[in-house]
Amino acid sequence: MLVLTLFTVLAALAADKKLVAAQSHPDTFYPHNTSSLEGFWASGRGDVRTGDGFANPINRTFNYPPNAGLSVSFDNSGWFELSRYRYLPNGKDPNCIKGIIGWMHGTYEINSNGSLTMYPLEDGFQQVQDPCAGKSFQNFIETYNTSEVYQKWQIYEDSSAGTMARLYQYDSSPLPPMKRLSETPNMLPRQKLANATGTTNDNTTSDATTVTRRSLFSLLLWGSN
Ligand SMILES: *[C@@H]1O[C@H](CO)[C@@H](O)[C@H](O)[C@H]1NC(C)=O
Ligand SMILES: *[C@@H]1O[C@H](CO)[C@@H](O)[C@H](O)[C@H]1NC(C)=O
Ligand SMILES: *[C@@H]1O[C@H](CO)[C@@H](O)[C@H](O)[C@H]1NC(C)=O
Numbered sequence: 001m002l003v004l005t006l007f008t009v010l011a012a013l014a015a016d017k018k019l020v021a022a023q024s025h026p027d028t029f030y031p032h033n034t035s036s037l038e039g040f041w042a043s044g045r046g047d048v049r050t051g052d053g054f055a056n057p058i059n060r061t062f063n064y065p066p067n068a069g070l071s072v073s074f075d076n077s078g079w080f081e082l083s084r085y086r087y088l089p090n091g092k093d094p095n096c097i098k099g100i101i102g103w104m105h106g107t108y109e110i111n112s113n114g115s116l117t118m119y120p121l122e123d124g125f126q127q128v129q130d131p132c133a134g135k136s137f138q139n140f141i142e143t144y145n146t147s148e149v150y151q152k153w154q155i156y157e158d159s160s161a162g163t164m165a166r167l168y169q170y171d172s173s174p175l176p177p178m179k180r181l182s183e184t185p186n187m188l189p190r191q192k193l194a195n196a197t198g199t200t201n202d203n204t205t206s207d208a209t210t211v212t213r214r215s216l217f218s219l220l221l222w223g224s225n
Helices: 002-024 209-217
Strands: 039-043 068-073 079-089 097-110 116-120 126-127 139-143 148-149 150-158 161-170 178-182 199-201
Touching: 039 161, 068 178, 079 116
Parallel strands: none
Antiparallel strands: 039 068, 039 178, 068 079, 079 097, 097 116, 097 126, 116 148, 126 139, 139 199, 150 161, 161 178
16 A cells, blocks of 8 residues: 555656646747736646536535646636645655645735735635544635735746646745636626635535545646646
């Protein structure tokens, strides 16, 4: 089991390198701030999407996608919506992988230094599944209402995939490239859809260990994107 896990991790790292190499030669980078972020963007095969069908903020549930991924929609009036599902290593034990699925919407601003800040409303929420955490932290849902700064963003034309966007996190590490699925943003209603409800344990999602099993089959922390 341990051998299999190490192999999986090494394979993941190798696949990650190959992917980065394959994607580091986009055709045309648009100079910063000259192209609009407006549109509906999603990484990989688009399993994770903004808009209808991913998250239900009213009862704080998710329809779990088959793979991890990231999707953001932006409109030109300054509204965004973000959906994401990612796997994080637990650090202590390679068999322990944490799954975090989240949704938020709100307003965004392009700052004078070119960075991007997202200001979610308090109806944002995320579900954390960590089979190796203490019992009351294995599977919970919490309000997610934290502003996020992205140091940089880029829009470019990829010769095979088309128009792509990439966000760079607060520490400048890049998020997976997202393809523009449409020029029209795909969003739930642009208003507060629920009040913040704090943290609740989730007894409805079966077995938190499915996160670990699923992610061992997936080669990247962001899924097979
Ligand atoms: C949550 O709301 C959605 C959309 O109305 C519904 O399809 C789903 O069954 C609800 N889930 C639970 C657990 O209530
Ligand atoms: C750019 O501006 C934002 C917002 O003011 C700030 O959070 C961020 O740290 C700045 N980035 C750099 C590299 O100075
Ligand atoms: C959400 O964040 C905003 C801005 O930081 C804050 O004013 C508000 O009180 C927060 N709401 C909740 C429910 O935490």
